[in-house]
Amino acid sequence: MESWNIYAVINNINVPSSLNPIFWIERFAMMSHFIESIIAAFYAPSRQKKPVKYATYTFFVGTIGLLELFDRQDEY
Template sequence: MNLKLIKKNIYSFVKIISTVLITSAIALESWNIYALINNINVPSSLNPIFWIERFAMMSHFIESIIAAFYAHSRQKMPIKYATYTFFVGTIGLLELFDQQDDY
């Protein structure tokens, strides 16, 4: 099997999983904020999940800032590519920097 085909398949799989997980993290954090505003008790057993979710969201946010900064130099729209990178994570940055070889 071709190495580029394997890389493409892995990237596609990670993009799908990452998008689902980040969307779920946004929903989980929204639920947590809603619970805090309305004085609803959140089970303390969910605290580790909240910390993992917040770490992942912060990591993706930092990656999206990096992508926005470098997107213009790769002829991409910064806001659009930052949003894309926020949802897919490091794969978005890898794709952005792989395009450097094309020029």
């Protein structure tokens, strides 16, 4: 959706204003996933995980990746 919106802006194509809430929800979701991936990359080494690999995983799955990272069962 975002790439289509950027394409439309670059090429002066009018985007229906009714889609603006959807774009804002999408941007919020993307930023949330990005922040979660940064947190995962920071804490992954303390859990014997590779930071880049786990950050990428967390970016795509979201909060589930962080929950798995902080799961206490891995410590025993």
